Amino acid sequence: MEFHRNHIISMKDFTRDEIDYILDRAGKLESLARSGRSDILSGKILALLFYEPSTRTRMSFETAMLRLGGNVLNLGSKDASSVIKGETLADTIRVISTYSDAIVLRHTSEGAAQMAMEFSSVPIINGGDGAGHHPTQTLLDLYTIKRESSLEHPDVAIVGDLKYGRTVHSLTYALSLYGANITFVSPQQLKMPDQIIGDLKARGAHVNETENLDQVLNNIDVLYMTRIQKERFPDPTEYNKVANAYKITNKQLAHVRQNMIIMHPLPRINEIDSSIDNTAHARYFQQSFYGVPIRMALLTIVMGTDI
Amino acid sequence: MNTTRELRVRPIVSGTVIDHIVAGQAINVLRILGITGVSDAVVSMIMNVPSNTLGHKDIVKIENRELKEKEVDKISLISPSTSINIIRDYEVVDKYNVEMPSTVEGMVKCTNPNCISNTNEPVTSKFIVQNDPFRLRCLYCEHVISEQIAQYLL
Missing domain, CATH: 3.40.50.1370 (Aspartate/ornithine carbamoyltransferase)
Known part of the structure; x- marks a missing residue:
C-alpha cells in the first residue's frame, strides 16, 4: 500500500x-x-x-x-x-x-x-x-499492543481519568478499528464522556463501563492505566479515596491472564506499584521506548x- | 378567518418574509439580522401562529431588505424549516427553503474556552454540520454543539 x-x-x-x-x-x-x-x-x-x-x-x-x-x-x-x-x-x-x-x-x-x-x-x-x-502516543500504544500482545480483537481495560485524559480518547477510537473489547474503568466523576461512548457504539465497538477494577482484571489482555490528576478534585479526601481505588499492586495480579500486559503513558504517580515493575506483566517502559x-x-x- | 389572517400578516410592498420559523426562534432571527430596536427598519414579527406543517410557527417580515447568504445560513442553523420569500411590488419574486450548509465559518463561537479559535490567533471558527442528530462539530477542537445554538452565534 x-x-x-x-x-x-x-x-x-x-x-x-x-x-x-x-x-x-x-x-x-x-x-x-x-x-x-x-x-x-x-x-x-x-x-x-x-x-x-x-x-x-x-x-x-x-x-x-x-x-x-x-x-x-x-x-x-x-x-x-x-x-x-x-x-x-x-x-x-x-x-x-x-x-x-x-x-x-x-x-x-x-x-x-x-x-x-x-x-x-x-x-x-x-x-x-x-x-x-496526541496521535503519536496512540500509535506507540498500538505498536506496544501489537508487539507485546495482539491487536486482533484484544480485551482491553482502560483505567483512570477517562474524562480529561487526552491519550485515552484517541486510543479508544483506534482500538475500535481493531475490534477490541474495551472496558472503561473509572470513578463516576471521571468517566468517559457519553458523546465518545456514543460515537464508539455507533461504529459498532464493544464497550462496557464499570467503576470496579477488580471486576475486570482477570479477563483482559491489556490493562491500560492512566494518571488521576489531583487538581480534578476540589476535595483532597475524595481524591485520595479515588486514587487508592485505582491503584494496582502485585497482589491483585494473582489470577490475571498469564500474558496480560500492563501499560501506562507515564509519568505515573502511584497508580502502578513499583513491585509490578519487574513482573512479566509490566510493559510501560518498553511502551515508552516504542x-x-x-x-x-x-x-x-x-x-x-x-x- | 381571512380577516384575522390579514391583520396578522399584512402584505409588504417590497422586502423579505421569513416564514415557517420554528416557534420561539423569531427573536433569534432578528438577532441574526442585527435588528436590535434602534434601527429604523420596518419589521413585523409574529410568534406562535398556527401552522399546518409545524403546529406553530413564527414569521418575520422586513421591509426593503433582502437577506445575505450568510444570514440565511445562520437562520438555517436555528430553524431548518424556514422559508424565505422575496417580495417586490407586492409580488413574491422568489421563494426558497433555507438549506443547512455542510460547513459554517465565522458564524458560531466554539463552546470550548480552550479551543484555538477562541484565542488571539488569526483564525475564525469553523464547524462541520452533521445531521441525524443535528450537531456542529468544531473543525479545530472537535467539540460538539447540539443545542441552544442561537446563544453561540457570532
Missing part, C-alpha cells in the same frame, strides 16, 4: 490500513531505534515547538531524528523566544516552517495543530494539543522518504 501524509494531526484522519502501514514501518525501524545511526533523513531539520512541558515526547522525537541522521531545532523555553513578546502561534509557525523540514508542535490549546497546518509550509506533527489529540520507532516511521512518512 502506498501511503503519503503531510500532516499528523488526529487519529481520526487514519484508516486501519494506514495505521497498519505505520506500525509495519516502525517494525522495520525498531532495531535502528535501539542503536546506531543512518542517513535516511540526512540533511533534514526537524523543529520542536513545545509550549508545554514534555519529557518523553520531545526526547523521543529528538532521538528518532538523530537515529535517522537528521538534525533538530528546539524552540527552547517560551520565555527565551518571541512567544513571550506576544507573537501568535500562526506567525511562529509561518517563520519556523521556513527554517525546517517538519515541525512537531505541542500546545496548550485544543485544535492548535489543526490551525498550525493552515499556516505551515512544511508537515506538522501534533505532539499533543491541550486536552485534544515511541522512538513510531516517531521514526512518522518522520520518514511526512518527509516522503522511503526506508
Whole structure:
C-alpha cells in the first residue's frame, strides 16, 4: 500500500490500513531505534515547538531524528523566544516552517495543530494539543499492543481519568478499528464522556463501563492505566479515596491472564506499584521506548522518504 | 378567518418574509439580522401562529431588505424549516427553503474556552454540520454543539 501524509494531526484522519502501514514501518525501524545511526533523513531539520512541558515526547522525537541522521531545532523555553513578546502561534509557525523540514508542535490549546497546518509550509506533527489529540502516543500504544500482545480483537481495560485524559480518547477510537473489547474503568466523576461512548457504539465497538477494577482484571489482555490528576478534585479526601481505588499492586495480579500486559503513558504517580515493575506483566517502559520507532516511521512518512 | 389572517400578516410592498420559523426562534432571527430596536427598519414579527406543517410557527417580515447568504445560513442553523420569500411590488419574486450548509465559518463561537479559535490567533471558527442528530462539530477542537445554538452565534 502506498501511503503519503503531510500532516499528523488526529487519529481520526487514519484508516486501519494506514495505521497498519505505520506500525509495519516502525517494525522495520525498531532495531535502528535501539542503536546506531543512518542517513535516511540526512540533511533534514526537524523543529520542536513545545509550549508545554514534555519529557518523553520531545526526547523521543529528538532521538528518532538523530537515529535517522537528521538534525533538530528546539524552540527552547517560551520565555527565551518571541512567544513571550506576544507573537501568535500562526506567525511562529509561518517563520519556523521556513527554517525546517517538519515541525512537531505541542500546545496548550485544543485544535492548535489543526490551525498550525493552515499556516505551515512544511508537515506538522501534533505532539499533543491541550486536552485534544496526541496521535503519536496512540500509535506507540498500538505498536506496544501489537508487539507485546495482539491487536486482533484484544480485551482491553482502560483505567483512570477517562474524562480529561487526552491519550485515552484517541486510543479508544483506534482500538475500535481493531475490534477490541474495551472496558472503561473509572470513578463516576471521571468517566468517559457519553458523546465518545456514543460515537464508539455507533461504529459498532464493544464497550462496557464499570467503576470496579477488580471486576475486570482477570479477563483482559491489556490493562491500560492512566494518571488521576489531583487538581480534578476540589476535595483532597475524595481524591485520595479515588486514587487508592485505582491503584494496582502485585497482589491483585494473582489470577490475571498469564500474558496480560500492563501499560501506562507515564509519568505515573502511584497508580502502578513499583513491585509490578519487574513482573512479566509490566510493559510501560518498553511502551515508552516504542515511541522512538513510531516517531521514526512518522518522520520518514511526512518527509516522503522511503526506508 | 381571512380577516384575522390579514391583520396578522399584512402584505409588504417590497422586502423579505421569513416564514415557517420554528416557534420561539423569531427573536433569534432578528438577532441574526442585527435588528436590535434602534434601527429604523420596518419589521413585523409574529410568534406562535398556527401552522399546518409545524403546529406553530413564527414569521418575520422586513421591509426593503433582502437577506445575505450568510444570514440565511445562520437562520438555517436555528430553524431548518424556514422559508424565505422575496417580495417586490407586492409580488413574491422568489421563494426558497433555507438549506443547512455542510460547513459554517465565522458564524458560531466554539463552546470550548480552550479551543484555538477562541484565542488571539488569526483564525475564525469553523464547524462541520452533521445531521441525524443535528450537531456542529468544531473543525479545530472537535467539540460538539447540539443545542441552544442561537446563544453561540457570532
